[in-house]
Amino acid sequence: MIPEIMSETTTSLLLVISGACALLLVATIGGEILRLRLSPRGNHPTVETYTTRLHSWWGMVFLVSVALLSGHTGVVLLFAFASFAALREFLTLTRKTKADHWALIGAFYIVFPLQYLFIWMGAYGLYSIFIPVYAFLILPILSALRGAGTNFLSRVSETQWGLMICVFGASHIPALVTLDIHGSTGRSVLLIAFLVVVVQIGDLAEYYAGRRIGKTRIAPAISPKTKAGVICGASAAMATGFLLTWLTPFAPLEAIAVSLAIYLFGVGGSLVLAAIKADRGVKNWGHLIPGQGGFVDQMDSVVFAAPIFFHLTRYLYGA
Amino acid sequence: MRRIAANITGQFLALLVQFITAARADWRGVEPVNKQRIYFANHTSNADLPTIWTVPPPALRRVTRPVAAADYWLKTKARAFVGPEVFRAVLIDRRTDHQTEDPIEKIVAALDEGASIIIFPEGGRNRSDDPLMPFKAGLYNIAKARPDIDLVPTWINNISSVMPSGEVIPVPLGCTVIFGAPLHVEDTESKDAFLARASGELAALAPQNEEQPS
Numbered sequence: 001m002i003p004e005i006m007s008e009t010t011t012s013l014l015l016v017i018s019g020a021c022a023l024l025l026v027a028t029i030g031g032e033i034l035r036l037r038l039s040p041r042g043n044h045p046t047v048e049t050y051t052t053r054l055h056s057w058w059g060m061v062f063l064v065s066v067a068l069l070s071g072h073t074g075v076v077l078l079f080a081f082a083s084f085a086a087l088r089e090f091l092t093l094t095r096k097t098k099a100d101h102w103a104l105i106g107a108f109y110i111v112f113p114l115q116y117l118f119i120w121m122g123a124y125g126l127y128s129i130f131i132p133v134y135a136f137l138i139l140p141i142l143s144a145l146r147g148a149g150t151n152f153l154s155r156v157s158e159t160q161w162g163l164m165i166c167v168f169g170a171s172h173i174p175a176l177v178t179l180d181i182h183g184s185t186g187r188s189v190l191l192i193a194f195l196v197v198v199v200q201i202g203d204l205a206e207y208y209a210g211r212r213i214g215k216t217r218i219a220p221a222i223s224p225k226t227k228a229g230v231i232c233g234a235s236a237a238m239a240t241g242f243l244l245t246w247l248t249p250f251a252p253l254e255a256i257a258v259s260l261a262i263y264l265f266g267v268g269g270s271l272v273l274a275a276i277k278a279d280r281g282v283k284n285w286g287h288l289i290p291g292q293g294g295f296v297d298q299m300d301s302v303v304f305a306a307p308i309f310f311h312l313t314r315y316l317y318g319a
Numbered sequence: 320m321r322r323i324a325a326n327i328t329g330q331f332l333a334l335l336v337q338f339i340t341a342a343r344a345d346w347r348g349v350e351p352v353n354k355q356r357i358y359f360a361n362h363t364s365n366a367d368l369p370t371i372w373t374v375p376p377p378a379l380r381r382v383t384r385p386v387a388a389a390d391y392w393l394k395t396k397a398r399a400f401v402g403p404e405v406f407r408a409v410l411i412d413r414r415t416d417h418q419t420e421d422p423i424e425k426i427v428a429a430l431d432e433g434a435s436i437i438i439f440p441e442g443g444r445n446r447s448d449d450p451l452m453p454f455k456a457g458l459y460n461i462a463k464a465r466p467d468i469d470l471v472p473t474w475i476n477n478i479s480s481v482m483p484s485g486e487v488i489p490v491p492l493g494c495t496v497i498f499g500a501p502l503h504v505e506d507t508e509s510k511d512a513f514l515a516r517a518s519g520e521l522a523a524l525a526p527q528n529e530e531q532p533s
Contacts, residue, residue, distance in 0.1 A: 084491070088341065092493035098483045104490040286493060287343055 009187050010069065012247060016193045017065045024061060028054055052291030060289075060298070064196065068189055072177050073120065075189065079174040080116040085295040086166040086303075087112060089286040093276070094158035099147040103139040103156075107163055111135045115171050122178035131168045136160050165273075166296065169303035172310040179310070181249045181317050190247040195262060195309050199301050201240045202263040203270070206233030222274045230267055237263035249317040258312055262305035269304025273297075325404040332405065336366075336373040340481055340494035344374040347524070348500030349471055351376055355435050356469045356501070358383070359458055361451055361521060362439035363479040366489060370478055371437055372406055374496045384429055385437040388413050409436065413443070423460045430465050437473070440517070446484055450522050454514040462504040462513070469501035470517065474524035497524045 031051055039047040067078035091104060111131060118127035140156045149155075176191040206229045214226025241259025245252045273296060277285065286294020336342055344351065360371055368385055375383065389410040392402030402408045409429045411422035429436060440458040441451060462470055474497040482489040502520055504513050 085341070088491045089493060091490075092477065096480060098486075101483055101486050101490065104492075105488050108491055109488075286341070288341060 009189060012187070012190055013065075013068055013193060016190075016197065016244070016247065017061070017068075020061050020065075020197065024054065024057055027057075049291055056289050056291050068193060071189070075177050075192065076116055076120045076174045079170060080112075082295055082299065083116070083167055083170040084108075084112060085286070085288060086170060086299055087162060089294045089296045090162040090166050091159065093280045093282065093285070094162060095151055095155050096159070097149050097155065099149045100143050100155055100159065102146055103142040103159060106139055106142060107135070107159060107167075111139075111163060112167050115167050116174075119171050119175050119178065124178065127171065127175060131163055135163060165303055169307055170299060172306035173302065175310055176306075176313070179314060179318060181313070187247075187249075191309075191313060194241070194244050194247045195306060196302060197244060198237050198241050198259045199262055199266045199305050202233040202237030202259075202266065203301055205236030206230055206267070209236075219271050219274075222278045223271055225267065225271070233267065234260055234263050249313075254316065258309065261312065262309045265308045266301030266305040269302075270300040272304070273300040321400075321404060325400070328401065329405045332369055332401075333373045336369050339489050339491045340366075340370060340478070342370050342374050342494045342496060345495050345497040347497055349469070349498050351379060351498075353379060353382065354469065355430070355433065356471050357430075357458075357461065358435065358437045358471045358473045358498070359440050359517065359521065360437060360473040360475055360496075361445065362441050362443065363445050363475075364482045364484060365444075366478050366482040367439070367475050368406065368408075368437075370494055371473060371475055371496055379435070382433065383435040383437060384409050386411060386426055386439070388443075390414055390417070423457060423464065426457075426461055427464045430461075430468065440514075444484055450525055451518055454518050456510060456514070458517060459504065459510045459513050466504055470503060471501050472499040472517065472521040472524055473497070474499070474521060476526060495526075497526075499524045 031047070031054055035042075035044075035047050035051065038044045042048060063078060067074040087108065091107070096104065115127060115130055118130060139159060143152070143156055173192055173195065176195065177189050179188045179191065181188055206225065209229075209232050213232070214228030216227045217223070218225050218227055218230060237259045238256045241255045242252055245255040248255055248258075250258060273285075277283065284293030285296035288294055289298055292298050349356070358371070360367065368387065372380060372383070372385060385406050385408050387402055387406070387408040387410055389412040392398050392408060392410055403410060409426055411425055412419075426436060426438070438458060438461070440454040442455040442457070443452075445452045458470070462468075476495045476497065477492060478494050480490070481492050481494060499520060502517065508516075
């Protein structure tokens with residue numbers, strides 16, 4: 001990598017990070033004003049939840065920023081850790097018996113680390129098929145050898161779906177770093193910033209603005225998301241995508257279209273994971289991120305959006 | 320020197336348990352405060368003891384001693400270090416012909432020194448499909464000997480999936496340790512009635528939506 005390009009990428013990253021911090025700062029000041037008005041003794045639940053969530057957001061922005069600035073290895077390590085925590089949460093809720101023990105050990109100690117090793121190596125031919133081909137064929141064989149048992153098909157499917165979402169999907173976020181884009185060598189780390197910011201801004205717009213104005217729910221059984229909310233979110237995502245075009249190889253219209261696609265897949269992802277939660281009778285996937293629940297709760301939209309974003313970008317601009 | 324090594328091993332074990340299970344305490348019926356207690360818990364896996372030992376705040380952990388089987392913990396040199404020195408376990412022998420002292424007296428002596436204790440009243444790992452095996456008389460005898468100390472039912476959830484009995488490699492899955500409301504043995508209560516009540520209180524803490532492994 002040529003030093004000038006390195007510094008240009010770093011400058012771009014610092015700009016995005018400053019933008020995110022500015023937004024958080026506005027949200028924090030707003031929150032403190034609300035707290036003085038509504039919750040001087042710290043007993044207003046909505047205000048307190050909001051504050052806890054903001055603290056978590058500061059933490060996440062800090063960690064992602066450090067990882068993106070540190071480059072390739074840092075990015076892979078951060079998302080590998082998040083992926084591990086997500087897989088642990090997901091498989092806690094799936095059906096399993098003693099016969100699946102080796103399959104689960106394989107998923108955690110072999111499939112998960114190898115997938116991130118392939119990503120780190122930039123081995124596209126390996127990381128894009130390793131889980132769907134090798135892991136999906138070998139893990140059920142292990143469960144069968146260890147005694148099969150009742151609900152075999154559902155147990156096997158649940159484990160595999162966990163790997164698909166928490167490892168395969170999530171690993172396509174750091175995989176963006178390995179993309180070789182025409183005409184913008186070394187800038188692919190910025191694609192992660194683009195993906196994360198667009199999807200999260202869309203989600204936040206849907207959550208804080210959209211839910212108040214909308215009436216028709218898009219999936220009433222599992223989620224409070226409304227039609228108007230999703231339209232708000234989509235508009236915010238497209239606007240953000242347009243403003244962040246300079247991070248990507250896209251033309252402005254392409255950036256808007258791609259933003260819409262990843263936002264909608266993100267909404268789909270959070271609906272699917274909400275459906276699983278509703279089915280298992282839990283409110284959150286975990287407890288590790290204060291105010292947000294677990295890693296799966298936080299990453300539900302990004303893990304669905306990441307593979308789509310990765311492949312769209314690769315078809316359009318991949319070398 | 321051994322004391323320091325035991326401390327370091329303890330910290331390392333606690334980290335390892337956190338890494339694998341993200342173990343979390345749910346203080347449902349009692350507060351995590353430094354008060355002398357007898358925690359009685361379900362037992363399905365060898366990972367139970369490290370997990371329940373890890374979740375309380377360090378200040379509580381330092382004054383809490385698990386009651387464990389001497390025939391298990393003295394078998395190898397490594398276990399003889401971890402059991403008595405890291406966990407500071409009160410070791411009792413389950414084989415009556417090997418007992419040199421009365422196990423109940425040994426546990427009561429630990430209580431009289433001010434320690435809280437963790438006890439698995441089923442007397443061994445539960446390999447059956449029932450949530451709990453019938454309790455041994457030990458819990459009743461201890462409760463009778465020191466009736467003022469709170470008996471806290473403690474449900475360890477999901478650990479049997481992390482490490483089913485017979486397996487040695489743990490799978491990383493989330494675990495919760497649920498602490499219920501304290502109970503005491505009543506003056507007129509019979510042994511069987513008390514043990515049934517204690518067992519019922521403990522089983523009632525188990526999350527309902529969870530499917531029992533078939």
